[in-house]
Amino acid sequence: MPAKQAPLPVLIVGNGPVGLLTALALAKQDVEVILIARHMRRLGVPKAHALSPRSLEICRQLGLPVAEIRRLPAHRNDARWVRFMTNCSGQLVGTLPYENMGLDVLDHTPEMVHNVAQPDLEAIMEYMLDAEVNVDYRLGWTWISHEEVTRNGETICVSTVEDTYTGEEMQVESCLVVGCDGANSRVRKAVGISSEGEETADTMITIHFSADLRPVVGDKVGMLYWILDPEARGFIISYDIEYNHVLIHNIDPDVTPLSTFTPEKCMNIVRAAIGTDIPVDFNCSMPWILRRKVANNYYRGRAVLAGDSAHSFPPTGGLGLNSGIADAHNLAYKIAAAYHGWGHLPTLLKSYESERRPVALHNSIQSVKNGKKIFHLLKALRNTGPDIPSARLEMMRALNDPQQRNYVQALIQDQAEHFDNLNRHLGYVYEPGWTPQQSQVYKPQYRRGARFAHAWIKSKVPGVIPPLDPVDLSYLDDLSNSKAKDWNFSVLDIVPLGLYTFFYSGSTWGKKIPVLRQMFAQQGVPLKVVEVGKDFDFVEKKPGKAWMEGYGTSKSGGVLVRPDQHVQCVVAGNELPQRILDDVLRTLGRQY
Template identity: 30%
Template sequence: MNSDKSIVIVGAGPTGLTAAILLCLRGYDPVVLDRRPNLVGYPAAHVANTRSMEVFAEIGVADRVLEQGDGSALSGLVVWVESLAGREYGKLTIQGAALDDRGPLSAYQSVNIPQTNLEAILSDRLVELGGTVRFGQEVIAARNISGGATVEVRAVADDALTTMKCDWVLGCDGAGSAVRRSMGIEMEGPQTIARFMTIYFDADLDLFRKGRRGILYWIGGPEVRGVFISFDKIGRSWAMLVPVGDLAVEAFSDAAAVNIVKKAIGSDDVVIELQGVSSWNMSAQVATAYRHGRILLAGDACHRFPPTGGLGMNTGIQDAHNLIWKLCAVLEGGADDTLLNTYEEERRPIARRNTDQSVNNLMKMAMIDEALGIQTLAPIAQDAAEGPIATWPDEVLGIDGNNSEAATKRSAVQHAIDEQAEHFAQGAGVDLGFTYTTGVLVPDGSEPPSSEPCDYHPDAHPGSRLPFSSIDGRFEASTLDRVAPQGVTLFALAPAWGSRAAAASRETGVAVSVVIFGPAGVDLGANAAVLLGISEDGAVAVRPDGHVLWRTQAHDAGSEIELVRAFRLCGRKPRSERSHLANG
């Protein structure tokens, strides 16, 4: 272990655990602190998107996530109903874009898996690598000191306070981040868009899902509104998100929570096993800074999105993927710590983009309310659980019957639902199409690939994710799996690029792995060169996080100079040290 460099990770959620695993894979032994007594909790987030699944493949847990999750759920339905047993307003088929005309976009699609299960998988992987989580340890403050940082820790069991010194702190401690607050870093954007109560329960709802099996059911009744979320393959573990406005969750007893669920189902006969009730605040905020000296923020500690789009947890996992290779380059002496400034430079615009996308998804759902003529997301009343199950009178909705007016309104409602495809089907543009425009990359003058949610065509534009190409569609035999965990990976058709890359490595001290593909090397599929956008003498350099660093479509007189420039962005090692390495 590289035990001479100490790293404290605050928070053992998906972001913190992913960061810890990536560090362990590089030989470090981070200290992970979490205020909870263990990982047991409510499911919370529930979708690992395609890009996160690729990160999980890299760290060795993708197969476990697939085994415990449902890889087909995100190709199902989203349904809008008065209640599960009542009127159906309409439904949307989710068809995530898995292909373009050049082949599959990835070896993976999104997986429906509760956050609790995902955290257990990641924790097990951390333990396999020799790491652990110290539970019951609440970090209440973090400070920069000369040459390092400190965290003040409160032991939850006895309130004992200790101060730990370390080289670096990663604040992955969620929306209420004590690390962020102690740095005085502000959040930009609305703190409250809406407030929700979440009711977690187990129930067999198969009777009401026949012919319309999905993971989301939007409830728009006269008294009860919200959304049902399915967390497991068999459809027994559920949550209901209920808009409550200014009401405190304490205003609802356990019995009231069960009655709200029964009204949303539209039946008193279903057995409901209540697991718990919690409340949460929907925000749309991004931190003004991601770094303060030796302290860095990731995940919900630096961005909070509405859940409309499932981007929160995934953005945090991808934050860690971007950050850790840069931190390791600094720790291993190959880069000045200014490299870490590019973490915020690259990731903050993505957080802003994902915030805007999530808010846009939320606002667009008002189209359904307008078409129906009712408010499906209005806060419920405090007495909503009382009385019998209510339904909308026919004259209020006006969608029943075979008359032309009802048919026209039903068509308008379905059209409004179809317009939500960008939100729920989402497409690969949001998931895979995010591109860094500045940071650790060398622009090549090309136009970036389209990242519209439902119109994504991968391309090796500098700053974008390396396109997936594989002879058989497996991750283990793909371009992405060939990316080295450190230094630079160079993809080329011509073997001459091996010596060119080696020269750049000697000049800069940055490690290089060369992948010659095509007739002279490994088979990465018939369309690999087309996807990368290079000719027979072109090349693409890729960073450890799978994003394109540099590309030349064909070799010319300036290519090798530009390649050295690209390498230096990853290393920034002083020339005296580079000369020593080159001679040694």
Template identity: 30%
Template sequence: MDTEVLIVGGGPVGLTARALLGRWGVRTLLVEKRRELSPFPRSRLVNVRSMEIYRALGLDAAITAVAFAREYGRVRFRDTLSGPDLASAPMLGVHDPVPASPALGVVTSQDRLEPVLLAAADSPVRFGTALVDVVEEADDVRAVLDDGTEVHADFVLAADGAKSTVRDRLGIGTEGPGSLGTFTTAVFDADLGGLPPTGVCFTPHGTLTPLYPEGGWAWFGPTVPDADWPAVVSRALGAEVPVEVRRVQRWEMSAFVATGFRRGRVLLAGDTAHAVPPIGGLGMNTGVADVHNVCWKLAGVLRGWAGTCLLDTYEAERHPVAHRTLTQAVANARRTMAVRDGEVPWSEQYFAQLGLVLGVAYRSSAVLDPGELAEPGTDYVPTLRPGHRMPHFWLAPGRSTLDACREGFALFTTAGGAPAGSWPLHVERVTEEQLGMRGALLVRPDGHIGARLADVAELPGALAAITSAEAHSPTR
């Protein structure tokens, strides 16, 4: 069995990669050891940056249709779910639109998101099939599946989770705190009508989240041995209502970053590359940004308009982001755990992560003259500096600058067009007032600025440098 890209793992990250590569016309095969899509809610937030990516795939309306109303984009701190707020804060870019983006994030459950992503491409998917070995050969990668099938692929994209078989078989290590403890999620039903909308509520007795707009709840907290789960949940609810616990799942809260994101023709993404605590909703969304970064690069190499050295920029760009995200997520988790001791952690700043979500900037050979890159803070400050995400502004009603990057590179120019050679390119004429500068901006397919050009005549050289220049980091 042959394919261009073998995707290992059928969670949101692997399914998003399949959809992105499908838009580039890349042949993929996805294998997933589970027999079906996840029946568990798990990830709870699709942030504003991920929704920008799904907007480009035409999936934002379908995702929003099965999500909560935006009023649920709020975090609350209470003694019990039925008690008054001790503190409350909106999730920026979810509760209300932000001027910096054409999209709006949503609170939704993973088991509602995954079917939308699965339907976004028609390439083959094999559920109930696990990868057991992966070997790089002279011209491709040979993957062995648990049914004895051998798959030969040009590249393997591993998104098979924190306990990744691929990462283990390649001998790639991890760095970071490691395990932060064993936790339990209890999915339950209870009549909790009349409560104000909340996306997540932290109490000293555990954290509570609504699962679906039509009903259902989840409690999670540190594992309690031999627990009476209805009693545990009732204590957190603080209300005399019947509680029906439907299922209980124990899991480990991991916190690490892989020491490398690439080994030859195999690339790591999502929890395989970085497992972060779920507090703050950064884990899945960081994985979605991973594959958004790497899929256009894979397409360029496979279609011949980019050199293989472009793939080295994936680790150079995403590895520092993973470390910053891990630091933020661990801080979120530890401060939230303090709620058990009656502390209310920095509620005004909770989910105030727009700088980390929209302010990510890259430094690699795929960015020309980036200058000094500032560490993203709480707030997002738009900038036209290379390496940063292209600022959003409306080109026409309903059409954002980010929409111009859907089919490849985008050239925003105050002058005329320029020949692009074999590279996929869309030219967007803008005024000097709109762009805020003279000349042109070359924006990569992932929406990040690749170069500032004084004249469009510089375009072919810039495209060649971005897609074929010497790599920022050595090939692994």
């Protein structure tokens, strides 16, 4: 992609959250985008719900209104627990925390997890896109195929798209095709990318319904309700406890064919899950199989995959949407670098695959593991037989037997990893051979490839923090007034999209900083330089000291952070500017 003339736009296929976020991230880096979607209106099924701390950090960097997202349900006090119950009005068998919603998580991130129905998140993203002049958003167009041709020495993509409703065809030229078109991706199939995965014997049906469950559950509010009753075995996701829910029900199609799941039958299952007679509206239902799939390649030629088109796995763990958002974040700055002429596209696409695919593999395996463990728990109650009254009787016998009940409660406690993924959300490292040791406990890693570590800061120089609203902590009714007043910005906020940011401390850098700036400028690589202690300071001494010791700035070292807020390199005070630049140019695939 030459810098000497205006490049062709990037074509994004699919307007789910990953497609929308990719478009927004590119537009904010002055990349022209054409975004197409098959339908004029999206489905109302709520789908994913958990926005991880990392995803919200990314949303914040992109200028999405996180405070507005948090005003949408499910609110923190309604979403802190996972309940294991015979039914929603029945016996409580066990409780686990849902993700980490304690104040201690704010030692590691400015953004606590929030649960919001996917269509509501997409609506906010679409609203933000409306203000972007760099985005041409076309609804009702289906991507059919593409070919790559050479014109004036440059490779371009010529895609055939058709009007979904009339069949009219047209051609769209772009510098790249980004497939964000879901698990059944046309883009992936068209370019012949295969997938590896694992399919279980568990078939599910998702039933979307509307009801006010607050009077039913009383003080047992929760984000998830695992229903043990054999007629409704599965779990309820309460996107809004007073209105919006899905029941994901485990079925055996050999015993009960999918064709028999009429709206009436689905409503009977929902009523069994609720356990008492209240007004309920049926919205829709959809069957699926507990499986994982990860593409063997994330790109081929000028076609790239992101989100569910690259990886799809069960909802057990809430890792799918968040993996896709991180895909978009990683990919967008690399496309922008190539688009503006300071990065080599083939090298950057290769690094996108090598960094994001291992994360998807680990998350997909964990998601299937979670699903197998949780349904093993349900089967331990001996409530899986086709005779519902007999199975219900067996379940109650098991729960009334002290030894069997203790066994079931131990199995419930063994599910804790399923619902606490802070380390998976914050602790992944872009490094060959990296493997997560566990899901729950996160410790900052002050190293290459890791997410840049959070600490609360205050600016000492105008402009060091980009134009951002203070972090919204108004949803925390247990946060002290002093912290609510002082915790306004994270050191992550200093790192803008589209630039490398170098943090340093110590007089040894005095003469080297102008040289570093000049070298980056000569190569066309955008760089921001920040002096720790002079341009900003830490709100609290102990976390600030740990941060400085971790990155070596307490001993005149420095840390270079990529546009996606991952660490490029940690350097000692005697490091030469040329070596820092060489490292960046190498990862950008630049020859100089």
